[in-house]
Amino acid sequence: MIARVAQMYHVEGQRQAAIAQHLCISQATVSRMLKKAQEEEIVRTTVVSPSGTYTDLAAELRNRFDLPEAIVVECTEDRIGAVMARIGEAAAYFLETTLQSGEI
Known part of the structure; x- marks a missing residue:
């Protein structure tokens, strides 16, 4: 049943x-x-992260350094400009999704 x-x-x-x-x-x-x-493991929950998402690594960073949040970004280019652009995109998305009205 x-x-x-x-x-x-x-x-x-x-x-x-x-x-x-x-x-x-x-x-x-x-x-x-x-x-x-x-x-009883009749039902199991599996989370499949999208490509380019590193939730396990982010969790390790949060735990090791006692951080409230950590975001790991993927960058296939080995140029400082490209790396900074990816970090900027991730930071902008994080702020966009977490900031509440009147917090700035």
Whole structure:
């Protein structure tokens, strides 16, 4: 039954309330079953980073140097101008996505 609930939720995209109604169980039971599916590795979450994204290396930098955030950029050119341009792009994107109104 846990695998069926996991299938309905993760593969079929059904909401917990709909699953509960369909199977004549409570929504709390559905939630517990989904948690158990993860604990028993019936459901596994895999994050696939896009090409040019180095989340593992960034995590290592954050941990080693106790940083709140770290961004690693890829640059295929060995010119200081190209490297600085990539760093600038990454910094601009970071600020654009994290700054809140009135923080500047």
